[in-house]
Amino acid sequence: MPVTVIKVGGSLFDLPDLKDRLVNLLSELKDSQPLLLAGGGQAANLVRDWDRIFDLPQGNWHSLAIQAMLLNNALLCYLLPDARLVLNIREAEHLWRVGLTPVLSINDYLVDTQSEEYADLPTSWDVTxxxxxxxxxxxxxADELVLLKSVDLPDTITTDDLSAQELVDPYFAKLADSLPCLRWCNLRSSEETLQLATVTRGKSFQSRNATGPA
Structure with a gap:
């Protein structure tokens, strides 16, 4: 079954009905195996403030920023009763087999994973x-990446435009064109149905697909 990486934007962690919206989204993506990741949000912004105030060594603030994501991962596991934290592919596959939803511990995966095809991510605030x-x-x-955000995606946009318009971080464009499929969802939308916008390999916006009640 296809694997869908779902990144829950850090800006969404003050959304009172975040749990219900995530449950609805997951129910509509039932034909794929979801792998949840959490953005840093306000916790990561706090680390940015610390770095600005204390001029933290690069490795220190990078580690703290990753730990901020772990805090939000823990919240996802609390909100979603079927969600469990996993460290690697083997643990994720076990959860899928028993009908549970894995939430990936980003720090462990980054430390333990090496790729001959894709270079390690640089330690920079350009990489979020x-x-x-x-x-x-x-x-x-995985087979696709779904970015859950707090804003709509403009009707005509390329992966390069995403960074230029500060909808994603500056480094994202270096990776986006290699993604098998990239989709975008404004999880804050007041529309009755969630809309997923699809952008693939640097091409223009392709389609909007209704995926169920928001």
Whole structure:
């Protein structure tokens, strides 16, 4: 069965009905095996502030920023009763077999995974959870990446435009064209149905597909 990496944007963690919206989305993606990742959100922004105030060594702030994502991963596991934290592919496959949803521990995966095809991610504030999610999608390898965001995707856009318009981090464009499929969903949408916008390999916006009640 196809694997879908679903990155839950950090900006969504103040959404009161986040649980219900995620449950609805997962129910509509039932033909694939979901792998959830959490963005850093306000926790990662706190690390940015610490770095600005204390001028933290590069390795230190990078480690703290990753731990911020782990905090939000734990919240996902709390919100979704069928979600469990996993460290690697083997543990994720076990959860899929028993009908549970894996939430990937990003730090463990980044430390333990080496790829001859894709270089390690640079330690830079230009690399956030968007690029991390793309790198995980490529190295897993998964069949698609779904970015859950707080804004709609413009009707005509390329993967390069995503970074230029600050919808994703600056490094993301270096990975996006290699993704087998990239989809975008405004999880805050007030529409009755969730809309997924599909952008593939740097081409323009392709389609909007209704995927169920928001």
């Amino acid at each position: 959870s968007d690029s991390i999610a793309a790198w995980i999608t490529l190295t897993w390898p």
